Every structure is written in C-alpha cells, then in structure tokens.
Amino acid sequence: MGDDRTDPAWGTFLELGGPADGPLHVRLSRALRAAVTGGRIASGSALPPSRALAADLGCSRWVVTEAYAQLVAEGYLEARSGSATRVRARAVPAPVTPEADVGTRWEPEFDMLPGIPDLRAFPRGRWADAVREATGALTWGELGYPDPAGLARLRQRLAAYLVRGRGASLEARQLVVCAGTLDAVRRLCRVLRTEGHTHMALEDPGWSRLSATVGAEGLVPVPVPVDGDGLRVDLLRRAPQVRSVIVAPAHQFPTGVVLAPARRGELVAWAREVDGLVLEDDYDAEFRYDRHPVGALQGMAPEHVALLGSVSKTLSPALRIGWAVTPPRWTEALGAEHVGGVPPPVIDQEAFARFLARGSYDRYLRAARLRYKRRRDHLMGELAASLPGFQVSGAAAGFHLLLSLTDCSAPTVVREAARRDVRLADLDAYRMARAEHHPTARAGDSLGARAVAAAGPALVLGYGNLADHAVPGAVRRLAQAIDTARRHDRRHVDAGRAGERAG
Template identity: 50%
Template sequence: MTESRTNLAWEVLLDLTGSGAKHERLTRALRAAIRSGRLPTGSALPPSRALAADLSCSRWVVTQAYGQLTAEGYLRTRVGSATRVRWTPDTDTALPDADGPPVPPPRFDLTPGLPDLRAFPRARWGAAVRDRARRTPFSDLGFPPPGGHAELRRVLAEHLRRGRGAVADADAVVVATGVTDGAARLFRALRAEGIAHLAVEDPGWPRLHHVAREAGLTVVPVPVDEHGIRVAELDRVPEVRAVLTTPAHQFPTGVALTARRRTALVEWARRVDGVVVEDDYDAEFRYDHRPLGAVQGMCPERVVLLGSVSKTLSPALGIGWVLAAPRWRRALRTSGTARSGPPVLDQLAFADLVRTGGYDRHLRSARQRYRARRAALLAALRARLPGCRVTGSAAGLHLVVHLGDGVDASGVVAAAGARGLAVVDPRVYRVSCREPADGLVLGYGNLADGAVEEAVAVLAAAVADSRPDRAGRPGGR
C-alpha cells in the first residue's frame, strides 16, 4: 500500500515508498520534489509539526529530513522564518556531498559555452513577444507545428542563405529546441537508416557525443590539427558513413577547417554515400578574417546544418534549427512529441526579430563587444603570463592558452578553483587521448568587461602555484 500523502497546505505530493527508515524516505521524497520543480526555488516548506501531522509521523522524522537537505544545500533555514528551497538547476554542479557545506559559485567564470547574458535584448524581445501575443490568430496558439512554424522556417531559410551561404528553403528547415535536440533527432534517423558509426572530432563537445551514443551510434574519434579535422583519417574505419564536425570554429581548439579539407570532406561523403553533420558553432563571431560560409552550401544533399541562438542570444530561449535534405526531413519532424519545439509565440517573436533586422543589429553589437573583450583578455594574458602562447582566438567566444614550462592544467584548475576562478582542463573534451595538458580553455563570452584584469591576475597566481620549481616540486615561489 502506497504511503504517498498530499500536504494540504502546500499541495506537495510526497512519495514515501521504498526502503530505509521513514526520515530517509522523506528526505528522498523532498529532494525529488525539489529537483523536479514541484517545490520551486524560494518556496516555503510546511513547519515540521504541521508536516509531521499530515504524514502521521513524529516531528523528529521531519526535522531529520529538513536538517539533511539543509546540509546538502537544498534548503535554507533562518530563525523566526520558514524553511525555504534554495536549490536551482543552475547550481546543481555546485552542490556538495551530503556531508559538506554548500560551495559558493566562482567569482570569475572563464568556462566556455555562454554568450554575454547581460546583453540580452530584454526590451526588444519583450516587445516582440507582446506584439505577437496581441496579433497572433487563435489557430496558432495550439501545440507547435511539427518542424516549426512556417513563418519562422521561411525567415530562417532566408537568413541562412544570406548570412551563411547555405542552400535553403522553408521546407528544408526543421525548428528544434537547440543543437542538442536537432542532433538527437538526426542521430536517431541515421541509426534507423542503418548508419551505426559516427566519426567525431577529438577533442570535441562531449554532450553531442553522449547524445550520439544514446541514439545507438558508435562514436569514432578522429584527430584535429591546425587545419581542422583530419579528413583522411575517416577512411581508416570503413564502417564510418557519418561525421560530426565544427568547420567554422572548431571546439575547443578554435581552428577553422581549411578550404582543401572542406573539399576533401565533401568528396568523402559522396564517395561513401555518407552524411556530414555540420555544427555551425560560433559561426557568427569572427574577428581576424572574413566569415566562412557553411559547408552545407557546397553539398546540400550530403551536409546537414545545425544551428541555434544559444551563443548569440541565450540558451534560455531554446530555439534551434536543422537544415536538411529531403531524405531526412520527415524523420526530423516526426521524431519528437506533440509538444516538441519552442513555444509558438517565441518562434514568431524571433521571426520578427530576424525579419525586421533586430537580430542582425544585435549580432553586430555583440561582435564589437566581444572583439573588445577579446583584445582586453589577450592584453592581460600578455602582461600577466608573458611566456604563454594563445591559439584559437580568431573567432568565437573562447580561446586556448598554452602555459608551457611543464605546467599541468589539472593543477592550475584546482589552484584557480580555490581562488574563486573557474577554468577548464582541455582533457575533459578528449574522447581518446588523456595525456597531461599544458593549456586551458578560457571562455570570455559571459565575463564582465570590468572583471577581465582581475580574473587574469587570479589565473596568473594559480599558474605560479602550479609551476614546478627547479627541484621538480610544485609551488616554487
């Protein structure tokens, strides 16, 4: 017989089934309710006496559960005030083990993956959503159409033709909730067609590798050099008929796929009856050279283009797209659920931003801001770490700093973390090779301009602590 009960005051369903003492089961139930969002951040929990009465248990059971979750960082307590939820999904990675105190977020976050969230065009976006809510016909207020609203697909096709040199029409565009969603749909379609192996860049973005494995594909790492993915290596595994690549700005090395390699990649796809999955990562932000067109424009029947607004506006919008040949469109549109895709009003608001030029103006402003921030970061690195070498800075929102002198990146990451600076060891992006790295991946998209100098000063101190002295011991200062 289930022991699920409903707290009548707060209407929170708590499932106390399972093994263990009752306070342990209550702890698990509350933790699950918090993580699922049924108990959102800031919500007040019932007083221990009231919850105990509702669950027909002793007050000790409730106080034990509240105390455990407070120690884990899920709850906060204050004398004379209610016990409230403090956990959010954004702080999930900062939660400690059950026996440790909460870990505060870093003072400076140089991890890659985010644009400048401070610069999100709130007023422009809000106005676009309000306008669409006012004039969108009732017939458009149901579930999102499979593949996305026709108006957004038309606007995106024009945008991709103009800005990325893609071969596109509205029928070729499938709207998704981001690159990860689009890739997951495509990988499932590949597997259904009998393609079982996917070549990936090594190093590369691990989330898409994980999505590929979930779709049943075998991930085959292919090295990357200063010219991009080594296309010739694809022939070493005859089973490979699909490859995932980031030709505009490879993550994390930052190199661009050369013209010769682009031609070789298209020729390989034609020769093996294969598919190139082009992640258009960071394509909008190029500083030292003219923007590169999408490989999809060279061979639209063999190249599937993935893109999103996660690096240009915000990942919170959940708007992405897949540009695919007719062979894949039906599977891409029908592989989701009835609720798949961004909300219709958001799709139409974004379509308005693109059509009226507001999106292009935002991109131009963002390019200028990132160019200036990159220059400030490079100048600070030259001043504080004059012996380091920087690569991958010609485009995008991150760069790679090579520290040299036998410095192990893992030691720097730990020393920086102790000082409130978050940086990334590039080995986390490796598929196969795990030898010690002498460099760090530094993301500057969401770093405040005024924090650049201090962040690099903290990084320099962490490097000094991690640099081996003449006797081979770390921390020679």
C-alpha cells in the same frame, strides 16, 4: 517567488478519509495539520475563508470553523480580527536537506568556462516587446499543439537569414526548428539509425555532450583527431563503418581552429563517396574577427551536409531555439512526431521570427561581434603582459581561446585557479580518446596517436560572459595560479627523482 506571508493555501490537497475515520471536523483538522507539518502549506500562508472552504468541501461552515479553532489552540494557526487565518510563523518545521544538496552551485567571481555568451547584453527590452506582440498576433489555432517541424513563419525567416548571412543553400521546407543543437543531433541520430547507420564520427577533442548524445541514441561515437587545419579527413577514411560525422568547420570547439579550405573539399568528397552525411555544428560562426565569417560548409554540398545552429551562443541558452537544415531526403523524417523531438514554445518561435524580420538579430550580432573583439583584444593584451611567452591560439573567432601551458599541468592550474575563485577548463577534459587507444591509429602506425598527442597541456579560456572590467583581475589570478602550479609540479618532479635515486 512570492512573499510567504501572503501566499494563499487555497489549492492545497487535503486527504480527509471516510466517515469511518471520525467526524468530518476532526478529519479536516487532521488533514490541515498534516499539510502544515509536511510543509505543503508554507509558514505565513493564508487559509481560505471558512465559508469558501466549506463550499469547496460541501459541508457546513461550522465544520471548518471548528477545525480552524482546534489548530489555533494547538498553535499551528493564528487568527486575527479582520484578517485571514494563517499558518503561524515557525509552525512549519525546517525541511531536512540531504547533505549532498546543502551547498549551492558555485558561482565564481571570474567565470572563464567556454560556451557562454554575454548574458549581460541580452536584449531584454526588444525580446520582451517581441514576445508581447507574438502573444497577441498568434491565431487561436496556432496556440494549440505546435507543428513538430516548427512554426512556418519562423522557418521562412530563418531560411532567408541562413542564405543571406551564412551562405547556405536551402528552401524553407528543408528547415526544421528544434530545441537546440543537441535536440537536432538527437533527432538525426534516430533517423540515421533507421537508415542503417551504426557509427558516427566526432572531432576529438570536442564538445563532450555531443558524444554522450550520440551514444545515448544507439550509435557508436568514433573520435577523429583534429590538428591545426581541422578534422583529419585522412584518418576519418580509416573508419569504413562511419558514414556520418559531426564537425564545427567555422570554429572548432575547443581548439578554435578553422577547417582549412583543402580539408573542406576533402570532407565533402568523403561524404559523396560513402553517400554519407556531415552534421555541421555552426555554433558561433557569426563571430569572426580577422575577416568576414566563413560561409557554411552546407552551401558547398547541400545534398550531403546538415546545417545545425541555435541562439544558445548568440542570444542565450535559456531560449532553447535551434534549427536543422538537411538534405530533402532527411527533412520529412526529421520533423515527424515519432522521432521524438520537442519544438520550442510557439510564442518564442513567433517572437524570434519577428526579431529576425525587423533586423534586430542582425543588429545584435554586429554589436556583439564588436564587443567580443574588443574583449578578446583586451584579454590577449593582459595575457601577454602577465604571462609572456605563453602561446595563445584559436582566437580568430568565437569567444574562447586556447592558452598552452609550459612546466605545469592543466589540472593543477585549474585546481589552483578555483582556490582563487576563477573557473577554468582543461583542454584534456574535452578529449574522447587518449593517443595510445585512439581507434584511428593502425597497429604499428602512430599517425593517429601523434595527431591526438600533438597539443600539450592547455586551458580553454572563455571570455564571452566575462565582464570587461573583470578581465585584468581574472588574468592576474590566472597568472598566480599558474605560478603556484609550476612550483607545485616542480616539487613533485624533484621528489620523484629523489625517490628513484634512493631506490
């Protein structure tokens, strides 16, 4: 943002009206006054020299000098010898801001929301070098409107990386570059609808924006419960109208479970039986700490699995670069202009292609994996010391974990933590359906209901963007919030029992 004392106002739109509205110098004075009082010309802004404005308006210089002189006399402008004519300080009234917009976004001291990588570690220098080189290397033709399927060089580099690093099975022509995972899901939903799909299954609990996107694209989202082994494929089979499903097999969000080998086989078998499509959300699979990262499910059944990924959870969500690897029957339609997807800027695509080609992405991921593991170990050690007896799960991969609660409710803890400047997430906030209303639970059969209700109250603790030195303080305040929540909920229960006795 520039200094408002030097921001020029040369490009301001001026509504002068016609000859019937008065002499031109009067109309110019009126238009400039309206631009100042309306806030279109900021306080301190420099107006164009009278000769330049006169040339732009096609009038004599006298018209402009008369208009400027009138506004100087009225106190809207100030003219100094040897300097530009400027809008006088405080001549522009303060904008009236609606009450709802007065506050700024809450930026807590300790942000433990999941899904954000370590933004402090973003490789600014290397990325800036890649962008600068990409800008100089692109041809004139490549600076035009982009290929809806993405830049060819990036597709080739990404295909090679996914085969090597994720165990995927593909050719570059099967890959479409998207503006993130949601863009890929949006495109696939539109393509699937044209093929007769009406419903799409999603893991429950799961990322809420996925279900919202599926519903917005005209498909009915069907929640399918998750347990300790991942997606309940047996319950998925109870929804015969479903032929597509979104899963995160390498690290389910938000529970953190890894899809068990037997379940992977069951899911692939289901997709083949119904001639369906599994959308594999590979959002943070590179970060596994107990063993090598689990290979992509797509490598097991490339004819029935679409592999979706992005740099939002590895580099930064600000880049908006993602990809979708699909079976050949879907790829052409997915990259077509009529599907409505918007690829990332070509310069960013070329920069990321160079980032991959030089091994910068691999090196960054290795360093990030070590950094997250150290931070995870630090966090788990602090949790064990401050909250002994509390169960931690889902910590084998990614950069969030699940903290189960006892003797208190998650919403109360979230509220108490916010009072202590800590931002947390309640596991229940990611649920699509409550147990008694779950669509996969048959009448008289509580299997689906039990799967949903199995996990008690819990918090989803993100540590990706939590500074190492902030871990002890964050856990200390979390423990205080839990202690207060326990006492609050205990009083609430006691009051309820007293009321029942009195009744």
